[in-house]
Amino acid sequence: MDHVRVVPGLALRRARVLLLLGPQAQQAEHTCRGEAEGGRAVTVLAGYAPGHRLSGVLELASAVATALDENLLVATVTPPRWNVPSLARVDAEFAQWAEQQGDETLAEARSALERLAPELPVSYRRVDHRSASSALLSIAEETSASVVVVGSCEDGRRGWVELGSTSDSLVHSARLPVAIAPRGYEGPGPGQGFSSITCAVTEHDAEADAAIIAMAAYLAGRAGVPLRLVTFAVRLGTMYPSYVGYGVEDELADAAREHAETLFARWRGAGVIADDVETVVGLGHGWRAAMDSIAWDDAGLLILGSKPHGTLSQVFLGSSATKIVRHSPIPVLVLPAG
Template sequence: MRYVVGCTEDERGREAIALARALARAPGAELDLVHVLPGPGDQLRLAQEREYQQYLAGRADAWLDKALALVPADVTARKHIRTADSFAEGLIEAAEEFGARLIVVGAASKGLFKRFTVGSVANALLHASHVPVALAPSGYRPPRDITRLTCALGTRPGAETLLDVAVDAAAMRHVPLRVISLVTLDAGPGSSAAEVESWAKSHAEIALAKAVEGVAKRTLVTAAVASGDSIEDAIERLDWDESEVVVIGSSRLAARSRIFLGTTANKMLRALPVPMVVVPRDHVRLDEQPELPADSD
């Protein structure tokens, strides 16, 4: 099970590695640290430009050696330099080449501490990737272990698949799963407060029952309702563990097996103080189950 990590020579790159380190605690996880150089245009036919490209590659290789040193010795990690028209394109191509289950990147460096400001690379990934994308907030530091997985769940198409993905990931990692009902954030302007509250509680109870059945006693499951005057307000009212990760689905407008970040998810992203994993539409699994050793006679 391989994760592609977008590595840049700045704080954003270190935050991506920090999140990848935390996620790599899953059994069988391996990290591919990838730096993408701009694709050579016609001007690079000139010897001087080719030499500059070689200089950039050498600098990237030296920095990737330092990045590898940040990965714990018990986690398999490799370094790669790719060339593409954009950083996001290079990461997507690397994920396809390696059969990666996840792409990990850092938030834009101008974001508030432990908040997301979606930069151009993350934005491109969140509109094109065919595998889940994990985003580290600004200032993120790796916890010793991920202590909880939170699944932010609405009622729109794809919600049931997302819950299955979250249940699978929590059970495999042996961490508690919290299911957050986003019904109040999906409610239309014509709904009364009492109707929305009743609907939200019912939705949370149904999701909780399905999650409990899915984990089959492999881990603890709880449920909560996100409510507030705005999406940001709802997120702020919930309690957050610095060592948890949020899983959310892509918009119903996304093409099959692709990510397209919807309005609710985008606003959540900017308010969250913890990492977020965005799962493509109709995606069935976040992690591969590790193979069991064959019985020896």
């Protein structure tokens, strides 16, 4: 199969995640990056906003850092000082308020992480910027971060991934992996990593899917947790009136499920996935039902890839990936394309 032969090349182009998983590569990455934030190399960046305690970002960031055996940098972004001074010194009062908000946010994060991951090396930073996503990407580039972790918006549904302005901007522009926590995410437990990894494929690009599977398998093996492969056969609404029969949508869904099972079998035969890897097809009337048809591990992680858009090695979610993210009940790690 042609897509099997290109997996190594595709995986190398996504080496930002893959290289982090090997001890020799970790040492090389630390050497290239140098020392930062109090003498420790920073690899996992978490964006924590004031008043977003239920976003789940701290719980997910500590789990990611624990799983990768890396340090954690927590950053909060506050509004910048006004460009035009105020005669009434309102600008100075605003700057003082913003600084106080940032300091209180970091103190809140520090208190939470002392409970969540007391042994995890954590550093903190406050930065003034008009755009939280731009600030996080700037910090990520400066520190050579391996992944940026964000939470769901505060007004979203508890227990589900809800993209806010910052997370939505990141998943459409970042050149590094982006991890998103469901609102209210409690994590796998203090000092614990993930207990399972699920890799979602959309079947739109066999070569890209094979590369994503290879990385998910490597990560699962590195963490010593089981890997599961999922795809989805979403049943559309019944056409009315129908000239092709009222059961045609069911027939299409059944055909999609059979196609997915055939693809899984081909991947097993080609060695893309091991014989012990569980494969599941989510089937339902709409994406919510299709996602709900699958049993999810609360301490698990969902991995999926993005599609190329503009600059290579950039995260950009296609329509199917976007729906998977928006309906996921567990944290999602989105890998950049290319």
